[in-house]
Amino acid sequence: MSISAAFFAQAQDVSAIRNSIDVYSNSPMTGSAKFNAMGGSNGALGGDASSLLTNPAGLGVAISGEVNATLSITSNKNTSSFAGSSYGYNINKGDLGNIGGIMTFQLMTERAWKFINVGVNFSNQSIENYVETPGNSNIIYDFDENNSSSLGRHAYDRYGNLSKTSVGVGANYNNNVYIGAGLNFFNLTMDQSDTASFTSLQNGSSELFSKQNTPYYERSSGFSASLGVIGKLSPNFRLGASLETPTFWDIDRSYNFYNDPVYGDDYAVENRKLTTPLKATVSAAFVASKSFSMNIDYTLGLTRPKYKEYGPAESELNDFFKDNYKNVSEVRVGAEYRVKQIRVRGGYSYASNPLDALTISRFNNDGSVGDESYGNLILNDRNALSFGLGYDFKSFYIDATYQNISTKYSNPFMQGTVDPANNIEAGYYSSNKLISSDSYAVSDVKNNRNNFFLTFGWKF
Template structure:
């Protein structure tokens, strides 16, 4: 099946699809260094405030109070290749990645209920991403002013942050059954740019063009709730399960539009409502005494993303998700080994591609056009490898972690139409660029993340 011209015209840009899945349908998973070193795998272990990122029942496992703060340093490198050329770009950013705390309340009664614990967790991650693609002199565009230009490059640029603040309560029943509830509040900000460059075949001058309805800006907030349970099966094995409701987003957005018959060049303001997929997580953990623990999590989306319909744009977005979105899944494995006061940790996670194969019309490197099917268009699967160290100084501790995250995907851009009913072309102050086909580059994304945590147990 091919993607219709009307869909991308109304949806404004493939970045709307990417952000709907990659931002609004994903929770930030930046925890403490311990959590990050174990690839976010703690669904059946619990014991600290980061349980609110996976299974709130883990709050009930804690038997002492704790507070921690984590500094994150993110490196994001994209290499975009087209027609035998490549451009690499690195982004480095430091921020407060996580702050969490848990208060324990031991129940001094003869009841089997041993603890009621309260947890708070703040998780924050940067959304900054930049993909610059080289030009191709074989791709020639004819302008309305009777001159031709060669495609000279393209830049996709996103700024912003995504955060999740969670409040939860956990209960401990006879040190064998743990229950938890979490309330999650999200905030996101996105500045999105889409710019193409063309070089005149007459004088070599380069013009820059913004895509219709870009740049656009979004400020959003959302809410979800989560429920969880962890049970001991024998002395060394724990099993866990958690369910997180969809996140209900309110999105305020503004975007630039150009050459409108009534308004000319102006800025539009609108609101959207978006619902992310319902998500379930099942977990298993092996706890071999006080020196070794191993945890495995499996998370699965149970529903599809959905926009509240205000017009044709939301209808066509929903139709796209209905046809091409598949329930995303993630497997996380993490382990910790203790040698006296030293902690050694490692982890791995795999997230599946959330989109089915797509067939589009695209330019080949020699400038001709044709249809091609892609199994990794817009997004693809993701691999994460992590490790870390920690050291306890009695009540105080310091941990460090490293993560390497990799993904490869095909990046479509430059498609734009200009007809009586559809306008998704690229604009400079005087010219219009429109094409029926995409240019598609190959992007390798590599993220190297570093974390340092300082914590206090009381």
């Protein structure tokens, strides 16, 4: 499958695909330090407010009230390699990553219903990401015979925050079956730019170009609902299942555009509606004793992202997802071992590549152009490994976790064609100069995130 030049021309830029999938559809959410240490795997264990991130039936497992707050310290490093050179950039952030709480209501009756519990969970994380790629003096753009430039560098710069607020209720039936339901409210702020620097072959000066329709800004809100159940097969084995509806996003978007024949350089606003995938999770847990437990979750996306079509940009995005998007699967495994008041935890998760292999026209290192197929273009699979410790002071507890998330992908940029007949202009603009290309430059990006979480909690 080849990516058409017209697609990216109308859909603004490559990051429109990346953000639709990686930020809006499949971004892992931050839970408590315990939740993160166990790889986000608790779908059949439950017991705290972070259950709302996987299976709301886990609220029904709790037998006492609890509140906790989690501090997150994140380090996000991208290393982009191109034409024999590499640039690395690291972003360090500290923030309130999670707040959760459960109120338990024991039913003092002879009936089989034992508890009705109410939970609230707030998850917050930075989506800041910066990818800077070295240039290549062999990739040359000619404005005229006296004005030629070579590619100096390229950069995607994204910053903002994503939050998820969940409220839910869980019930305990005869200490064997637990059911739950939750409502999820999302908020997203995202600002992004796409720029390239070019170096004059005549005098060595540099000039910065911005891609058409960038920088752009999105302020978004979303809503989803979830249902879940957990059943005990025996005192040691549990099974769980949950379903989260698609998230219905309302996106207010604004962006810059350049060289418009009527308005010149100007600023535009628009609204988009995005529906992200329906997700199902099945879980299994083994509780050997009060000292050891482990859980495994498997989550599968059952649908694909889809925009409401107001014009060609949304139509082309939907066509791309229809042809190239794969249902994302994720496996999460976690375990906890208790020694008196000490808790030792570990976890691992793997999320599959959401895109099929894609073939594009690309620049080679010598400046020539050829077609090449990529199995990891724009996005790739994601691995996360975590380890944590906790200490229980009876009513109070403290948990600490280290988490590493890594992925490698091929990063296409610099394509942008101009088609006046169809009113399409998607090149790079600066000082009335235009750079356009039917082909991409492609760098190799290694993304490595080292995260630390510290949770303080109180049980009552």
